[in-house]
Amino acid sequence: MTSNIWKNERLPSYVELKARTDAPAESAWGLFGTDDQIGTVNLLTEEVAAEAATLVRKGASFGLDYELNAFKPPVSPYRKTLVHCEVCRLDGQVHDDYVNDFFPQAGSHIDGLRHHKHSVHGFYNNVDEFLVGSGTPDLGVQQIGRRGMVGRGVLVDIGRYRLSVGRPLDLMTGDSITLDDVQGAVNSQGLKFRTGDILLLHTGWAEHFLGLNIKDQQDLIAKRTFCGLAQSEEMLAWLWDSHFSVVASDTVAVEVMPTVPTSPFDRNVRGMMHPDLIALLGLCLGEMWKLDDLARDCAADKIYECMLVSKPLTLVGGVGSPCNAVAIK
Incomplete structure (x- = not known):
């Protein structure tokens, strides 16, 4: 496996990543270049952006960030x-x-590649941890902000799917979303993914939380029980093998909190997938995005794809940024 795989327009499968000997196993280090700073955002090519523009049919736009x-x-x-x-x-x-x-990460935001380091292998693409500090450019969110993110957004409506099969999400607990749940929603919507897609996972959690009274909000925060993706190697493999450029949701951490008892990521803090997603695979995560209006429109016209534009702040050395995102259909 060499560092020019992406240049040859071939990305390895997760199984192939696990077999790497030239870099940490299960990592995407070097696939986009030895000095790469933006990970899977590289998949948002000019061709991907141009194709996304063809998805604008009726001109409806949906802001995907809540008030700051x-x-x-x-x-x-x-x-x-x-x-x-x-x-x-x-x-x-x-x-x-x-x-x-x-x-910048207190509301609807994007986590950059310095948000998490791996407990064994450190920061993405072997960036020295002493270079990751206030005002230093390495892995800073400005690397993404300078280019912006333009691509095909694809909404997977987990909330509506779980309701349709008689297992509505419990938005007051750490209800876990399995890979079967995700794939069931994908199949029910008739979706086909393309390399570079921006995955939008809608659960209804953020809108639900903001509708609670202050006491219920405080209780939920104190319990730290938030719905999200169940931690598993199969989930990690699916996210990589789908070749998403960004994975965003309307939940607190994309993945469920607390983590499922069967989480295989015991090397990570609380068994989270975050270090593997961010530090090993170079995948940026969006959290607490405003997806309900878009989801309602998608449910009405049965069109779940859109042109999506996000412009993170060009804060040198920033860990994350408000997502500043808009979907256009």
Whole structure:
């Protein structure tokens, strides 16, 4: 296995990645170049963007991010809610904004490739951890922000599928979404994936959470029980073998919390797939995206694909960014 596989327009399967000896097993290191900084976002080529533009049929657009201070209290106890302190008046006519406690990952966001390192192998593509710091460019979200992300968004409506088969998602618990659930929804929608697709997993969790009263929100945050993908090697293999450029959901962490008891990722914090997805495979994750309006429209017209544009902040050394995403159908 060599570092020019992607240049030869061939990506290895997850089984092949497991057999690597020239890089950590189960990793995509080197596939996009030894100095690559953006991982699977490389799959969003000019050709992919041009093809995505042909999906605009009726001109309807759907913003995929909630207001910057919508999640208050923040779901993560380590983050704070943005405060719009004041509108500054300059010279009596000119106005500027001043905000405080801006945590880019406190709401609808994209996690960059420095968000997680692997407990054994470190950061994506063997980037030295001493280069990952405040203001340093390595693996910073600006690497993605400079180019933006334009491609075919494909919505998989897990929430509606689980309801249709008589097993509605419990949005107040850590209800796990199995690979069978995902594939069942995919088949029911008649979807076919293409290399570089931006996967949008709709559950209804974010809209549900924001509709709760403050006490119920606080209780849910304290319990740390959030629905999401069940951790398994089969799930990881499916996400890689589908060759998605980005995987985004309207849930807290894309994957279920707490992790399932059978999680094989005991080398990772709490058995999460995050380090394997981000640090080994170079796959950016989107979390707490606003997908309900888009999902309702997809359910109405049975068209689950769209042109999707996301423009992360060009914050040098940033770990993540508001997703600044829009779907156009």
